[in-house]
Amino acid sequence: MSDARTAEIAAEQQLVDRVYDRTEAMREQARMVAADGHGRAAAGPAGGLVERDAMVHHAAGKLRALDAEAEGLVFGRLDFDDGETYHIGRLGVRDEDREPLLIDWRAPAAAAFYRATPGEPLGVVRRRVIISRGREVVDLDDDLLSPDDAGDLRVLGEGSLLAALQRARGPQMRDIVTTIQREQDEAIRAPARGVTLITGGPGTGKTQVALHRAAYLLYTDRGRFADGRVLVVGPSTVFTNYISRVLPALGEDSIHLRAIGELVEGVTAVRRDPAAVAEIKGSTWMDEVLGELIWQAPPTAPQEFKLVYAGQVLKFGPVELAGVRERVRTLAASTATLPNAARPLAAKALLEALWAVVDGEHLERDLFTDDVGDRPEFRRFLAAWWPRLTPADVLAWLGDADRSRGVLGDAAETLAASYGGDWSVDDVPLLDELNELLGEPPAAPAARIEPARLRELTMGPQLVDTFVLSLGLHDGWSLYAPGLPTPMAVAGQSIDNDAIAQAQRWAAAIILREGHQVVSWTDGYDPYGEDGYVPVLAEPLPVAEPDDEPATWDDYAHVILDEAQDLSPMECRMIARRAAYASMTIVGDLGQATHPLAAATWRVLLARLARRDARTLDLRTGYRVPQVLAAFAARMLAPGIAPTRSYRPGGDLSVRQVEELAAAAREAARRAPGEGSVAVVVADHMSDAIAAAVDAPHVTVVPAGLVKGLEYDHVIVVEPAAIVAAEPRGQQRLYVVLTRAVASLEILHHEPLPAALASEPPARP
Numbered sequence: 098m099s100d101a102r103t104a105e106i107a108a109e110q111q112l113v114d115r116v117y118d119r120t121e122a123m124r125e126q127a128r129m130v131a132a133d134g135h136g137r138a139a140a141g142p143a144g145g146l147v148e149r150d151a152m153v154h155h156a157a158g159k160l161r162a163l164d165a166e167a168e169g170l171v172f173g174r175l176d177f178d179d180g181e182t183y184h185i186g187r188l189g190v191r192d193e194d195r196e197p198l199l200i201d202w203r204a205p206a207a208a209a210f211y212r213a214t215p216g217e218p219l220g221v222v223r224r225r226v227i228i229s230r231g232r233e234v235v236d237l238d239d240d241l242l243s244p245d246d247a248g249d250l251r252v253l254g255e256g257s258l259l260a261a262l263q264r265a266r267g268p269q270m271r272d273i274v275t276t277i278q279r280e281q282d283e284a285i286r287a288p289a290r291g292v293t294l295i296t297g298g299p300g301t302g303k304t305q306v307a308l309h310r311a312a313y314l315l316y317t318d319r320g321r322f323a324d325g326r327v328l329v330v331g332p333s334t335v336f337t338n339y340i341s342r343v344l345p346a347l348g349e350d351s352i353h354l355r356a357i358g359e360l361v362e363g364v365t366a367v368r369r370d371p372a373a374v375a376e377i378k379g380s381t382w383m384d385e386v387l388g389e390l391i392w393q394a395p396p397t398a399p400q401e402f403k404l405v406y407a408g409q410v411l412k413f414g415p416v417e418l419a420g421v422r423e424r425v426r427t428l429a430a431s432t433a434t435l436p437n438a439a440r441p442l443a444a445k446a447l448l449e450a451l452w453a454v455v456d457g458e459h460l461e462r463d464l465f466t467d468d469v470g471d472r473p474e475f476r477r478f479l480a481a482w483w484p485r486l487t488p489a490d491v492l493a494w495l496g497d498a499d500r501s502r503g504v505l506g507d508a509a510e511t512l513a514a515s516y517g518g519d520w521s522v523d524d525v526p527l528l529d530e531l532n533e534l535l536g537e538p539p540a541a542p543a544a545r546i547e548p549a550r551l552r553e554l555t556m557g558p559q560l561v562d563t564f565v566l567s568l569g570l571h572d573g574w575s576l577y578a579p580g581l582p583t584p585m586a587v588a589g590q591s592i593d594n595d596a597i598a599q600a601q602r603w604a605a606a607i608i609l610r611e612g613h614q615v616v617s618w619t620d621g622y623d624p625y626g627e628d629g630y631v632p633v634l635a636e637p638l639p640v641a642e643p644d645d646e647p648a649t650w651d652d653y654a655h656v657i658l659d660e661a662q663d664l665s666p667m668e669c670r671m672i673a674r675r676a677a678y679a680s681m682t683i684v685g686d687l688g689q690a691t692h693p694l695a696a697a698t699w700r701v702l703l704a705r706l707a708r709r710d711a712r713t714l715d716l717r718t719g720y721r722v723p724q725v726l727a728a729f730a731a732r733m734l735a736p737g738i739a740p741t742r743s744y745r746p747g748g749d750l751s752v753r754q755v756e757e758l759a760a761a762a763r764e765a766a767r768r769a770p771g772e773g774s775v776a777v778v779v780a781d782h783m784s785d786a787i788a789a790a791v792d793a794p795h796v797t798v799v800p801a802g803l804v805k806g807l808e809y810d811h812v813i814v815v816e817p818a819a820i821v822a823a824e825p826r827g828q829q830r831l832y833v834v835l836t837r838a839v840a841s842l843e844i845l846h847h848e849p850l851p852a853a854l855a856s857e858p859p860a861r862p
């Protein structure tokens with residue numbers, strides 16, 4: 098290494114050491130403030146704000162996790178043509194004089210790190226990636242942005258990108274904060290509002306972008322998105338486990354990360370139903386089916402009712418009771434009452450039916466109804482005949498084909514065969530739907546709170562997590578500060594109510610006095626729940642410690658869907674319920690759609706989610722699959738879908754016909770390189786047999802149905818024809834399987850290859 102380079106590294110090391118020393122000091126300070134017993138709010142506006150700005154209390158606690166990251170806390174530097182220099186890192190850190198020492202990668206000032214090119218340098222003359230191991234700077238990678246080189250730059254930070262891509266895969270995904278590419282950055286920083294649709298072929302970084310976007314949204318508007326108000330949904334628990342390390346590594350752990358099978362409280366479904374079953378369960382027809390089912394007599398309901406009144410025996414058998422049940426349904430329909438709230442209607446209908454058969458010549462109707470209605474045996478019968486139903490109760494009825502044939506017709510047998518064990522992922526939207534359809538029993542009168550009081554209880558003043566400028570409650574504009582229950586400044590009449598920009602300038606000046614620079618404004622809420630403007634600050638504000646109460650699903654402010662191409666109509670309904678008040682980011686690839694009811698176009702998917710418009714960002718460069726393997730996999734692509742351009746050169750492909758698959762898989766796994774991850778991917782129904790045969794600790798056998806979103810250095814695919822034959826969209830499934838390999842792909846087949854793969858000899862690397 099040249100002397101000049103060694104000196105540069107040493108200079109960067111000094112800065113890195115300063116940042117770590119400063120963060121250590123801040124961590125200590127945060128600890129002392131906590132130990133102080135007063136808390137930050139008690140320190141008053143000035144003290145509280147200075148302490149918060151110096152170092153994010155919340156983030157300080159995360160430094161240990163950040164320390165562990167190979168790329169370290171400081172990873173970039175921008176030199177501008179006016180001599181200005183910034184260092185970019187995973188957090189914003191200021192020095193003792195409150196000068197920025199490190200700019201958070203998500204701050205607007207850091208955007209140039211991911212966007213500057215020779216053609217459009219944005220004032221940057223040098224863009225440097227600082228490569229560290231722990232706290233030690235080991236290398237530097239510089240891009241000099243001279244307009245003369247405009248034609249040459251293919252990617253940003255080529256050296257560090259290549260190094261990142263060449264690193265062997267571990268069991269979990271790593272973040273890409275040091276090497277985010279321009280088109281990815283544009284998707285990450287797209288506005289939060291409305292719906293953002295991010296499309297791209299396999300390995301274009303869609304999942305990475307989705308996760309970095311979640312972290313970005315939290316940075317820009319913590320007041321709105323913190324405390325579990327961002328939901329990220331992935332296709333399976335294997336997948337969410339694979340990506341679960343990325344957000345904590347970016348310093349964010351208040352985001353809800355859930356597999357689609359985990360969206361209903363108390364249910365963790367991992368099993369997928371076969372395509373024929375999934376097709377029925379995923380269709381909106383199920384909404385009608387469930388809507389019928391909820392009014393049926395539960396299997397536990399008594400078939401007979403007997404009562405002695407004034408010497409008369411009143412007796413109803415199954416036929417009469419069925420008639421009464423129908424009557425309850427009619428009454429419920431006319432009053433929009435849901436089944437679980439309909440027991441009072443059931444009592445009314447039953448009493449009416451009894452009155453109709455009693456010899457009531459000498460009886461008074463009201464007396465009869467009151468008398469019978471109060472009898473313990475009547476109430477016991479009613480509770481058993483019209484019990485409170487849970488979604489699980491009703492869904493379990495589908496396990497009995499004789500019972501469900503009336504509503505399901507020919508589909509009854511197919512569905513019944515799928516029940517009996519644990520819930521499948523495809524059942525989860527049905528449980529969610531039933532939750533809506535069944536409703537809740539009416540609240541006991543004592544527990545009822547009048548609306549006015551309810552408003553006060555739920556809408557009363559709360560502390561804000563960030564500054565908010567709002568107009569309304571007082572005459573003129575009010576500026577709220579984090580942690581303070583009253584406005585910290587009021588503009589009274591002096592600012593014209595229409596002049597939002599003028600009010601924002603006023604507020605920005607006050608916020609600047611508190612040590613924060615306002616970069617722009619977004620929408621938000623003041624402590625009274627009224628609309629307000631929230632400043633985007635050049636440095637993040639401290640985060641309130643997340644409270645113990647988990648956010649409920651109607652609190653989500655932003656919902657991110659990964660692998661969205663696979664969502665069935667019923668899954669979309671379940672998500673739409675959770676996203677009723679949320680903006681959304683939808684991420685996917687139509688070429689990888691394997692669900693039998695997958696939407697054919699994004700417009701259809703948006704409609705299923707009750708959305709119409711989206712801003713669309715397409716990622717065009719693939720970073721996972723090397724060119725040779727990408728070209729081979731593209732033969733399986735459905736017509737009309739363009740293949741992805743791959744940035745990664747090479748790729749090792751071999752295709753072998755073998756006598757005995759299990760033995761060949763064992764042998765291939767044994768020969769697989771020790772460096773990097775190795776997976777054997779096989780049709781779901783063959784996976785147990787192949788797993789038993791392979792039995793090698795460093796090799797994972799993955800059923801094809803679970804491999805979506807994952808990647809391995811070396812992939813061995815066993816019997817592609819069986820993967821295609823296993824399901825209606827087997828062709829797409831095989832495409833997903835063939836696009837998982839980062840370095841080598843070995844195909845073992847006994848049966849002939851699917852025609853598209855066999856059409857010409859595979860290219861040799």
Ligand SMILES: Nc1ncnc2c1ncn2[C@@H]1O[C@H](COP(=O)(O)OP(=O)(O)OP(=O)(O)O)[C@@H](O)[C@H]1O
Pocket residue numbers: 258261262271272273276277278281297298299300301302303304305306686689720721805806807808836
């Ligand atoms: N800018 C980047 N720098 C370094 N690595 C990157 C970059 N973008 C993507 N990658 C890597 O490329 C691989 C694929 O990324 P990711 O899984 O996010 O792609 P995807 O589009 O979601 O793929 P799929 O559709 O197949 O699930 C990952 O290993 C990811 O870390």
